[in-house]
Amino acid sequence: xxxxxxxxxxxxxxxxxxxxxxxxxxxxxxxxxxxxxxxxxxxxxxxxxxxxxxxxxxxxxxxxxxxxxxxxxxxxxxxxxxxxxxxxxxxxxxxxxxxxxxxxxxxxxxxxxxxxxxxxxxxxxxxxxxxxxxxxxxxxxxxxxxxxxxxxxxxxxxxxxxxxxxxxxxxxxxxxxxxxxxxxxxxxxxxxxxxxxxxxxxxxxxxxxxxxxxxxxxxxxxxxxxxxxxxxxxxxxxxxxxxxxxxxxxxxxxxxxxxxxxxxxxxxxxxxxxxxxxxxxxxxxxxxxxxxxxxxxxxxxxxxxxxxxxxxxxxxxxxxxxxxxxxxxxxxxxxxxxxxxxxxxxxxxxxxxxxxxxxxxxxxxxxxxxxxxxxxxxxxxxxxxxxxxxxxxxxxxxxxxxxxxx
Numbered sequence: 354x355x356x357x358x359x360x361x362x363x364x365x366x367x368x369x370x371x372x373x374x375x376x377x378x379x380x381x382x383x384x385x386x387x388x389x390x391x392x393x394x395x396x397x398x399x400x401x402x403x404x405x406x407x408x409x410x411x412x413x414x415x416x417x418x419x420x421x422x423x424x425x426x427x428x429x430x431x432x433x434x435x436x437x438x439x440x441x442x443x444x445x446x447x448x449x450x451x452x453x454x455x456x457x458x459x460x461x462x463x464x465x466x467x468x469x470x471x472x473x474x475x476x477x478x479x480x481x482x483x484x485x486x487x488x489x490x491x492x493x494x495x496x497x498x499x500x501x502x503x504x505x506x507x508x509x510x511x512x513x514x515x516x517x518x519x520x521x522x523x524x525x526x527x528x529x530x531x532x533x534x535x536x537x538x539x540x541x542x543x544x545x546x547x548x549x550x551x552x553x554x555x556x557x558x559x560x561x562x563x564x565x566x567x568x569x570x571x572x573x574x575x576x577x578x579x580x581x582x583x584x585x586x587x588x589x590x591x592x593x594x595x596x597x598x599x600x601x602x603x604x605x606x607x608x609x610x611x612x613x614x615x616x617x618x619x620x621x622x623x624x625x626x627x628x629x630x631x632x633x634x635x636x637x638x639x640x641x642x643x644x645x646x647x648x649x650x651x652x653x654x655x656x657x658x659x660x661x662x663x664x665x666x667x668x669x670x671x672x673x674x675x676x677x678x679x680x681x682x683x684x685x686x687x688x689x690x691x692x693x694x695x696x697x698x699x700x701x702x703x704x705x706x707x708x709x710x711x712x713x714x715x716x717x718x719x720x721x722x723x724x725x726x727x728x729x730x731x732x733x734x735x736x737x738x739x740x741x742x743x744x745x746x747x748x749x750x751x752x753x754x755x756x757x758x759x
Contacts, residue, residue, distance in 0.1 A: 358696075359692055359695070359696055360695075360696065360699050361738075362692075362695055362734045362735070362737040362738040363418070363419070363734070363735070363738035363739070365695075365699055365702075365731070365734040366415055366418075366731045366732075366734040366735040366738060367415070367419070367421075368702070368709055368711075368731075369411070369711055369727050369728070369730060369731025369734065370411075370412060370415050370421070370423075370424050370731060371709065372709055372710065372711055372721075372727055373386070373408055373411070373412065373427070373721055373727065373728065373731075374423060374424075374427055375707070376721055377427060377431070379430075380434060382433055382434045382437040382438075383429075383430035383431060383432070383433035383434035383435075383437070384427060384430040384431050384434060385397050385405055385431065385434045386404075386405050386408050386431070386721045386722075387721075388403055388404055388405070388408075388720055388721050388722040388725075388726065389403065389713070389715070389718060389720045389722065389725065389726070390403050391403055391725065393715060393718070398722075399435050399438050399439060399442075399459070400453060400454045400455065400458060401452070401453050401454075401458035401459075401461070401462060401723055401724070401747065402453040402454055402458075402497075402665075402722070402723065402724045402725070403720075403722040403723075403724060403725055403726075404722065405431055405434065405435055406435055406458055406459055406462045406723075407462075407722055407723020407724060407728050407729065408431060408721050408722065408723065408728045409428050409431040409432050409435065409462050409466065410461070410462045410465050410466075410723060410728070410732075410746050411723060411728040411729070411731050411732045411735075412424045412425075412427050412428035412431065412728075413425075413428040413462070413465040413466040413468070413469040413470075414465055414469065414732060414735055414743055414746065415731070415735060416428055416469045416470075417465075417468060417469035418735060418738070418739055418742065418743065425469060425470060428466055428469065429466065429470065429472075432462070432463065432466055432475065432478075435459065435462075436478060439456075439459060448485060448489065450485060450486050450489035450491065450503050451491070451497070451498045451499065451502050451503060452496060452497070452498075452502025452503060452505060452506055452747060453496075453497050453498065453502060453558075453724070453747070454497075454498055456482040456483075456485060456486070456489075457482070457483075457486065457502055457503045457505070457506035457507075458502075458506070458747070459478075459482045460478070460479040460480075460481075460482030460483055460506050460510065461479075461505075461506050461509060461746065461747060462746075463475045463476070463478040463479035463482065464476070464479045464509060464510065464513055465746055467479065467513075468513075476513070476514070479510055479513075480510070480514075480519075482506075483506065483507055483510055483518075483519055483522060486503045486506075486507060486522050486526065487522050487525050487526070489503070491503070491529075492546060493545065493546060493559070494529075494530055494533055494543040494544070494545075494564055495543070495545060495554065495558065495559045495560060495563055495564060496557060496558060496559075496563030496564065496566070496567065497558040497559055497563070497619070498559075500526050500529050500530055500533075501526075501530060501563055501564045501566075501567035501568075502563075502567075503526055504522075504523045504526040504527055504530070504567045504570075504571065505566075505567055505570065505747070505748060505749055507519045507520070507522040507523035507526065508520070508523045508570050508571065508574055508749045509748075509749045509750065511523065511574060512574070512749060512750060512755065520574060520575065523571060523574070523575075524571065524575055524577070527567070527568065527571040527575075527577075527580055530543070530564060530567065530568060530583070531568075531579060531580075531583050534583065534586075535553075537553065537590060538589070538590050538593035538594065539589050539590070539593060540585075540586040540587060540588070540589030540590030540591075540592075540593065541561075541583060541586035541587055541589075541590055542561055542587075542590045543560070543561065543564050545559050545560060545607060547607075552607035552608065552609065552610075553594075553607055553608045554606065554607045555591060555594055555604040555605065555606065555607060555608075555620070555625070556604065556606060556617075556619055556620035556621060556624045556625065557618060557619060557620075557623075557624025557625065557627060557628065558618070558619035558620065558624065558665075559606070559607075559619070559620070560606075560607065560620075561587045561590055561591050561594075562587075562591065562624045562625040562627070562628040563624065563628065564587060565583075565584045565587030565588055565591070565628050565632070566584075566627065566628040566631060566632070566748070568580045568581075568583040568584040568587065569581065569584035569628070569631065569632045569635050569636065570631075570635070570748075570749045572584065572635065572636075573635045573749075573752075581636065584632055584636075585638070585640075587628075588628075588629065588632070588640065588641065588644065591604070591625055591644075592644070594608060596614055598613075598614050598616070598651065599654075600616055600622070600651040600652075600654040600655045600658075601622070601647060601650050601651035601654055602622055602647045602648060602650075602651050603615075603616065603621055603622055603651060604620070604621055604622070604625060606620045616651060616652060616655035616658050616671065617659065617665065617666045617667075617670065617671065618664060618665055618666070618670030618671060618673065619665050619666065619670070621651075622647075622648040622649075622651040622652050622655075622674075623648065623652045623670060623671040623672075623673070623674045624674075625644070625648050626644070626645045626647075626648025626649055626652065626674040626678075627673065627674050627677060627745075627748075629641045629642075629644040629645035629648060630642075630645035630674065630677050630678055630681050630682070631677065631681070631748070631751065633645060633681065633682075634681045634751060634752050634753070635752065642682070645674075645678065645682075646678075648674060649674055649675060649678055649687060649690075652671050652672075652674055652675065653675070653690050655671070656694075656697070657694075657697050660716075661701065661712065661713070661714050661715075661716075662697070662698035662701040662711075662712060662730045662733075663713060663714040663724065663725055663726065663729055663730065664723060664724045664725075664729030664730070664732075664733070665714065665724040665725060665729075666714055666725075667698075667714065668694045668695075668697050668698040668733075669694075669698055669729055669730050669732075669733035670724075670729070670733075671694065672690075672691040672694035672695065672698075672733065673691075673733070673736070673745060675687045675688065675690050675691035675694065676688065676691045676736050676737070676740050677745070677751075679691065679740060680740055680741070680751070680753055681751065681753060688740060691737060691740075692737055695733065695734060695737045698730055698733065698734070699734075701730070711726070711727035711730055711731070713725055713726035713727065714726065732746065742754075
């Protein structure tokens with residue numbers, strides 16, 4: 354990937370904010386956004402992955418970085434609609450505890466809005482979203498839709514508030530993870546329940562990388578060596594499951610997957626590398642640093658492999674590993690490579706001025722959502738503009754960020 358002139362990434366993030374303001378829909382309780390689900394269905398969802406919570410999350414961070422009154426207003430009005438909708442859903446008996454589709458993600462969004470506004474009501478809302486996490490039933494162990502994701506939010510709530518209750522919640526969830534692990538290939542693995550049956554997933558969204566990440570953060574805050582040892586065992590299993598690809602090290606989505614390995618945040622080297630570099634920051638174990646470096650090399654080699662700018666499957670999500678390498682390891686080259694990914698992502702903007710549109714995960718579709726659309730791309734631009742201040746929103750704030758803000 355050759356060096357080229359780089360845009361003003363903060364201006365690009367604000368352009369995404371302009372687009373989101375333009376497509377916001379005022380309603381009695383605030384504002385909402387029509388987004389597209391993973392299946393391509395138009396919806397008014399409340400989740401982080403493909404709904405309004407992810408849009409609010411980006412707008413909150415945009416407001417925090419630029420003292421942007423419009424972004425703050427939109428984020429707060431969006432959160433008002435979300436809170437009213439969650440209340441109706443739970444009154445009807447609908448409760449989802451997970452990070453990317455439910456209450457844990459709602460709480461993570463509320464924490465970002467509190468950080469941007471310092472309004473106590475949003476911190477109270479985050480606490481409220483954490484109350485059902487221990488008693489909830491989880492279909493999966495993973496980050497995307499399971500126990501590990503809920504533990505990540507509980508740990509971030511503990512980090513922000515210093516309160517013991519969310520740490521207790523996180524540790525209970527962590528013990529569930531350890532109890533559900535399977536010894537395999539000299540390490541530990543977890544079952545991913547798919548329609549075709551149980552498989553052993555590898556990636557950050559649905560497998561060992563994300564679960565290992567949750568375990569290493571549990572060790573960071575609890576000091577319990579069982580969580581550290583579990584994270585190391587998860588990494589050993591990942592090393593044993595790795596395959597060679599044209600880009601370098603890679604992983605199938607799950608052991609026995611008939612499809613070629615992918616290079617994405619959700620499945621493949623970028624997500625595995627995020628686990629490894631964060632684990633190195635916490636443990637200083639060289640095995641984690643080496644794994645992160647191999648993952649970064651494969652990510653750079655893949656470039657714009659999926660031909661889209663999104664977080665889940667495209668440039669933004671893949672380059673988050675490179676931003677983390679820059680911040681945690683002081684790797685200036687990795688940060689420059691992340692900015693090259695940003696240049697490629699900027700090319701997916703269509704139109705200009707009041708007609709600007711931002712391409713999503715699907716060709717020809719314009720989606721405000723976070724993981725599949727504009728909000729996630731905008732957040733990536735914001736990270737590139739201020740990598741020293743803007744952290745990954747669906748993970749626990751890293752050690753370097755916590756130290757910088759102390």
